[in-house]
Each structure stands twice: as C-alpha cells, then as structure tokens.
Amino acid sequence: MYKRYFPSIFLFLILTICFGIYSIGLKGDFLFDDYPNLQELGTYGTVDNWDKFRAFTSNGFAGPTGRPISLASFIIDANTWPTSPYPFKYTNLMIHLLNGVLLCWATLLLLKNYNYNEKKAIWISLVATAIWLLHPYMVSTTLYIVQRMAQLATLFTLTGIVGYLKARALLNRKPKQAYFYMAAVTITCTLLATYSKENGALLPLLILVIEFCNPNKNYKPIWQWRAIFLWLPSLAILTLMLKYVTFADNPWPNRNFNMVERLYSEARIVTEYLFNLLIPQIELKGLYQDGFEVSRSLTKPITTLYSTFFLLILFISTFILRKKFPLFAISILFFFAAHLMESTVIGLELYFEHRNYTAALFLFLPLASSLYSLKRYINDHLVNFIVIIVLAILSFFTYERAKLWGNTEELQLYWAKISPNSPRAQNSIAEVLLNQGRYQESNQFLEHAIQRMPDSALLNVRLLLQKIYMNIATEQDFVQTAHKIQTQPFDAQAVQALRTLVEYVTLNNKNLNYVKSSLILINTLEKNAQYNHFPLFQRLMPYLKAKIYLAEKKPDQSLKQYQDAIIRYNDVEAGMMMVAELGSVGYPIQALTLLDQVEDIYQKQPKSDLKRSSKEYDSEISRIRTILIKQLQYGEKS
Incomplete structure (x- = not known):
C-alpha cells in the first residue's frame, strides 16, 4: 500500500516544500515592467463590468498579440490600481506548482511512450x-509578477503535450478518436499559449521534437496528419521569423546591436543559461542585463567563438546520439527549440532568465536518468540519499534567492552593485540613495557612473532630474544634458525619465526657468537620429511640449501641440485626458476645440477598437462638453 501511494506522497511533499520556500518571497514589491502592464487596471476605474474587462484585456502592448489571456488572469488578483503585489505573487506561485504537476504528468507519459x-x-x-x-x-x-505571461504560456504548452501524448496512446486502438483529440488539443493549446505569450506558438514544433527523439516508432502518427498539424504551423512560424532577418547596420534604433551581433551574443548567452541551469547559483544579475557586453564578431570577445563551437557540437551530438540516448537528445533539442523565438533574429533585449522557464522543462531528464542508472552499481538507499542531497542544495539556494526577492529594495541594490556596467542598475542605486535623503551622495554616484558610461541618456537625464528635485539645476545643466542626448542612444527608460522630468517641472512650476529649459530638452531630442524610428518618441514629444506651454500659460500653443499629439496617439482615451488637462486649468475654448477633434477620432474609430462601450463614450463626451460650456459662460459673465 505504501509503495503504491509513495509517488503521490513524494510529489505532494515536493510541492509543499516548494510552496514553503517561495512563501518568504511573496512580500516583495512590484518591479520594472509590472507597472506599465498592470497600471491600466486603474485607467477605467474599478474593472467591474464586461466593457472595462474587455478594455483592459484588449489594451496589451507587451507583444503582437496583446497577450489578453495573461492580462485577464491579473484580474483574478485585483481589479483596480494601485494595489497590493501579494495576491499577484501568490497566484504566480500557484501556477508554478500547477506547472510542476503537469510537467510530472507530461514526463511520465513521454517516458512510457519512449x-x-x-x-x-x-x-x-x-x-x-x-x-x-x-x-x-x-x-x-x-516572483516577477508580469512573467505570469511566461508561466501561462508554459502551462498551456504542458497541457498540450499531456493532451497530445494521452491521445497518441489511443492510436493503436481508436485511431480516429486519437487523431481528432490530438488535433483538437494541439490547436486549442497552441492558441491559448500564444495569446498568453507569443512563444507559445512553438508548441507544434516542441511536439515535433518529442516525436523526433522517440525511439518507439510503432503507431507513429501518419505523415499527412503531422504535415498539417505539426509541420505546417512550425514552418509558418519559421517563415514569419525569416521576415525579421536583416543585415542592416542599425535595424533596431533603440538597440546597441544589429542582427548578426545579436546572434553572436546569444551564443554566449544561451551557453550561460545552460551553465547556470546545470550549475545553479543563488542570485545572478537579475533584470539588470542592459550592460551585457555585445559580441561584435566571433572573436570579440573570444568566448563568442568558444560558445558557438560548444553549441554547434551539442546540437550535432543530439542527432548522433538520439537513438542510443533519447533523453539527452530531447533535453537539448527541446531547449533549443523553445529558445528559437526569443534568442535568435527578433530584436528583443538580449538576456532574460525567464526565457528558460519553458526551455528547461525536460533539461533535467538525463540527470534524473543517470541517477536512476546508479542503482545498478550502488545501493538504492545511497542513490536516494544522493537525490535528497541534490534537492536539499537546490532548496537552500532557492530559499535564499526567494528571501532576497522578498525585499525589493535590497534586491535592486544587490543587482546594481554586481552590474557596474548597467545604466539601469546605477539609476536604481541613485534612486535608493535619494529616497534615503542622501542627496549629494546620490548625485556624486551618478556623476561617477556617467564617467564610466558617458553614452547613457538615462543616467544623464536622471542626474538633471535629481538636481531639479533639489532645486540646484542651472541653465547650463539643461544645456549640457541637451547637448549629450542629441547623439546618445535612447531607450524606453530614458524616455520615461524625461517624461518624469517634464511632468515634475510643469506640476511644480514655481521655477519657470526649469519649465522653459525643459523645452530645450524636447527640441534637442527631436534632432536625435533615433527619433523617426521610435514611435514612442514621436507621439510623446508633442504631448510633453503641450504640458510645458500649458505651464507657461500659452493655451493656443499648447492646443496646437495637443492636436498634434492626438493625431499621433489616435486614441480616444488619451485624447479625453488631454481635453481634461486643458479644461482643468481654465482654458475652455481650447478644450472645446480639442474635444471636437477627439469626437471626430471617436466617430471614425472602429467600434471593436474602443476600450469602452459607445454609450459610455457618448455620455462622457456630452458630460465634458456641458462642463466646458458652463465654464466658458461663467467666465464670460465674470
């Protein structure tokens, strides 16, 4: 009886240990991409009806699909913003445990099939x-909340693998049912995984890898079925990725590498992923990978050549050894296939640990199989003891890492200190010092960081912003910063810092010199070579100019910039917010003019693209117009 239930008891024990270890990290705060992806929960008020739910889930920007399934899952934890991070992290942990159960089931089915x-x-x-x-x-x-997207893509990928293998087992007895179920589960789970995160579209390719490494050729799905449901979607993904292939010198203006340099760099990165997975460590550089050294050629740095050669040998060996060692073959080929979308030709950032969440699913099969094989040479109890030691070491490392993730400020400081070449890391240290009241030290720290990384627009704008906070910024500081950012590579973080700066000086416009000087920064940035290649710049700049002119009490010039911004945003919600900004400071004539433009956009916009119902928009536009007319009439009487 005990032996019969031991596997279930063991799995339950592992899940319990995992829950206990991670629990210490649940008290951590939101991080980086959590904010832009989740703050939309508060854009439309409390998400408590279908229209608001649809507006939130259809407004995603993290990828081409918008990832609506992932966004919908966040509403499980909160329906407004700001909110507590704890429920989000708790749900992430539950998904991790569920993925563990599905992985165990998928692995068991795979091994039986093999x-x-x-x-x-x-x-x-x-x-x-x-x-x-x-x-x-x-x-x-x-514990990085927004990476629920990666977790859910993995969940549906595992569900698809389990469903496929379960249905495949029926091939010899009920072939018609088997083919129907295999097709249904593959299509359904691929769609669910893709709309959680785009790399979920690789599910058919991952199933092909499982079939390719299968030493059991009996009752293999017929080639016609494989061609339609596995090969065709896999080739479609590969064809789509070919469109991203470019040999231009500067294909991604907001990146400091081209496609060839990205491929060279990813060889080193994927090798590093494998090393860190097989030789685990407590904490690495975390999310501060913007300082990663780009490989400029196969020999710069020389580890690029070594890594490329290593990966090539590893890849070839899977074909040579797959019949004799199928678990080795599937562990490596599955890992490579899962990295195909995020670690090759698409111009994403170079390095993120979460890209291994799916890729590592079967990576530890050879290790587990080797440990089992030891039973032929040594006592079973000794083998089990070795397994316990391995799991105990992993548990300790994970506990220590989860504990660090439970203290967000300490975590960011740790990352920053071990990432001296990361502008984001140095920006975080400066922010922590500033929040602690160590103003002069924070500025000095930034000045030293800029000496090491003079091309960082983020650090230069951050230093100017801190001087503004302290009210010690001079006109020369603005001029120097403007001169630097005219030629510096600009990214989303630098843009956000500039936006924070403008919003701060216009909200606290006691120093009109700061307001006027901010316009210098905007005008200079528009001369940056990246400007025409970065849509975020193009739509944000006129909006920031409008706020500056508004602070200078120049409503007509502000209106002109708002009108330009609305055209570029082409979004009713953004337009209504701008109308409110104009109207709230006593310029009803200009606000009504802008409202007419917003209404025109609303009338032309497809109803399916609207974030609220037509009834709500009609009512809101009418309400705002009434308020502005009354404001205008009151002003005329007085």
Whole structure:
C-alpha cells in the first residue's frame, strides 16, 4: 500500500516544500515592467463590468498579440490600481506548482511512450520534476509578477503535450478518436499559449521534437496528419521569423546591436543559461542585463567563438546520439527549440532568465536518468540519499534567492552593485540613495557612473532630474544634458525619465526657468537620429511640449501641440485626458476645440477598437462638453 501511494506522497511533499520556500518571497514589491502592464487596471476605474474587462484585456502592448489571456488572469488578483503585489505573487506561485504537476504528468507519459517501464518512468519523472520545481533559476519567473505571461504560456504548452501524448496512446486502438483529440488539443493549446505569450506558438514544433527523439516508432502518427498539424504551423512560424532577418547596420534604433551581433551574443548567452541551469547559483544579475557586453564578431570577445563551437557540437551530438540516448537528445533539442523565438533574429533585449522557464522543462531528464542508472552499481538507499542531497542544495539556494526577492529594495541594490556596467542598475542605486535623503551622495554616484558610461541618456537625464528635485539645476545643466542626448542612444527608460522630468517641472512650476529649459530638452531630442524610428518618441514629444506651454500659460500653443499629439496617439482615451488637462486649468475654448477633434477620432474609430462601450463614450463626451460650456459662460459673465 505504501509503495503504491509513495509517488503521490513524494510529489505532494515536493510541492509543499516548494510552496514553503517561495512563501518568504511573496512580500516583495512590484518591479520594472509590472507597472506599465498592470497600471491600466486603474485607467477605467474599478474593472467591474464586461466593457472595462474587455478594455483592459484588449489594451496589451507587451507583444503582437496583446497577450489578453495573461492580462485577464491579473484580474483574478485585483481589479483596480494601485494595489497590493501579494495576491499577484501568490497566484504566480500557484501556477508554478500547477506547472510542476503537469510537467510530472507530461514526463511520465513521454517516458512510457519512449518504452520505459513504469517503475523507472515514475522515478525519473518525479526526480526531474523536483529539480525543475526547486531550481533557483525559476525564482525570477515566479516572483516577477508580469512573467505570469511566461508561466501561462508554459502551462498551456504542458497541457498540450499531456493532451497530445494521452491521445497518441489511443492510436493503436481508436485511431480516429486519437487523431481528432490530438488535433483538437494541439490547436486549442497552441492558441491559448500564444495569446498568453507569443512563444507559445512553438508548441507544434516542441511536439515535433518529442516525436523526433522517440525511439518507439510503432503507431507513429501518419505523415499527412503531422504535415498539417505539426509541420505546417512550425514552418509558418519559421517563415514569419525569416521576415525579421536583416543585415542592416542599425535595424533596431533603440538597440546597441544589429542582427548578426545579436546572434553572436546569444551564443554566449544561451551557453550561460545552460551553465547556470546545470550549475545553479543563488542570485545572478537579475533584470539588470542592459550592460551585457555585445559580441561584435566571433572573436570579440573570444568566448563568442568558444560558445558557438560548444553549441554547434551539442546540437550535432543530439542527432548522433538520439537513438542510443533519447533523453539527452530531447533535453537539448527541446531547449533549443523553445529558445528559437526569443534568442535568435527578433530584436528583443538580449538576456532574460525567464526565457528558460519553458526551455528547461525536460533539461533535467538525463540527470534524473543517470541517477536512476546508479542503482545498478550502488545501493538504492545511497542513490536516494544522493537525490535528497541534490534537492536539499537546490532548496537552500532557492530559499535564499526567494528571501532576497522578498525585499525589493535590497534586491535592486544587490543587482546594481554586481552590474557596474548597467545604466539601469546605477539609476536604481541613485534612486535608493535619494529616497534615503542622501542627496549629494546620490548625485556624486551618478556623476561617477556617467564617467564610466558617458553614452547613457538615462543616467544623464536622471542626474538633471535629481538636481531639479533639489532645486540646484542651472541653465547650463539643461544645456549640457541637451547637448549629450542629441547623439546618445535612447531607450524606453530614458524616455520615461524625461517624461518624469517634464511632468515634475510643469506640476511644480514655481521655477519657470526649469519649465522653459525643459523645452530645450524636447527640441534637442527631436534632432536625435533615433527619433523617426521610435514611435514612442514621436507621439510623446508633442504631448510633453503641450504640458510645458500649458505651464507657461500659452493655451493656443499648447492646443496646437495637443492636436498634434492626438493625431499621433489616435486614441480616444488619451485624447479625453488631454481635453481634461486643458479644461482643468481654465482654458475652455481650447478644450472645446480639442474635444471636437477627439469626437471626430471617436466617430471614425472602429467600434471593436474602443476600450469602452459607445454609450459610455457618448455620455462622457456630452458630460465634458456641458462642463466646458458652463465654464466658458461663467467666465464670460465674470
């Protein structure tokens, strides 16, 4: 009886340990991309009806699909903003545990399909799953709230693999049902995974990898079915990715690398991923990877050549050894296939740990299988003891890492200190020092960081912003910063810093010199070579100019910039916000003119693209117009 239920008891114990270890990290705060992705919860008030739900879930910007399934899942935890991060992190942990259960099931089905006997298959499945669940590398995905997107894509990928393998087992008895179920689950789970995060579209390719490495060729799905449901969607993804192939010198103006340099760099990065997965560590550089050294050629740095050669040998060896060592083959090919979208030709940022959450699902199968094979040479109890030691070490590392993630300020300081070449890291240290009241020290720290990284627009704008906070900024500071950012590479973080600066000086416009000097920054930035290639710049700049003119009490010039901004945003919500900004400071004539333009956009916009119902927009526009007319009439009487 005990032996019969032992696998279930072991899995439950591993899940319980995992829950206990991660619990210490649930008290951490929001980080980086959490804010832009979640703050929309408060844009429309409390999300408490279908129209607001649709508005939030259809307004995603993290990827081409908008990732509506992931966004919908966040409403489980909160329906407004600001809010507490704890429920989000708790749900992420529950998804991680559920993924562990699905991984164990998928691995068991896979091993049985590969002709492993049940006892061996169960043992290997449990150990490989335990290693994945308790591995410290998974902490950054689980406790970084916005990476629920990666978790959900993995969840639906695993569901698809489980469903496919379950249906495949019917091929020899009920082939019609088997093909129908395999097709249904593959299509459904691919769509669900893709609309959670785009790399979920790789599910058919991952199933092809499972089939390719399968040493059991009996009752293999017929080639016609594989061609339609596996090969065709996989080739479609590869064809789509070919469109991203470019040999231009500067294909992504907001990146400091081209496509060839990205591929060279990813060779080193993927090798580093493998090293950190197989040789776990407590904490690495985390989210501060913007200082990663780009590979400019195969020999600059020389580790690019070594890494490329290593990965090439590893890839070729899977084909040579797949019949004799199928678990080795699937662990490596599955890892490579899962990285195909995020670690090749698409111009994403270079390095993120969460890209390994799906890729590492079967990576530990060879290790678990090797541990089981030791039973032929040493006592079973000694093998089990070795497994316990391995899991204990992983648990300790994960606990220490989760504990660090539970203290967000300490975590960011740690990342910053070990990432001296990361502008984002140095920006965070300066912010912490400023928040602690160590103003002069914070400025000096930024000045030293700028000496090391003179091309960082983020650090230069941040230093100017801090001087403004302290009311010690001079006109020369503005001029020098403007001169630097005219030629510096600009990214989203630098743009956000500039926006913060403008909003601060216009909200607290006691010093009109700061307001006027801010316009110099905007006009200079528009001369930056990246300007025409960065849509965020193009639509934000006229909006910031409008706020500056508004602070200078120049309503007609402000209106002109607002009108330009509305055209570029082409968004009713953004337009109504601008109308409110004009009207709230006593310029009803200009606000009514702007409202007419917003209404025109509203009338031309497809109803399916609206974030609220037509009835709500009609009512809101009418209400605002009435308020502005009354404001105008009151002003005329007085």
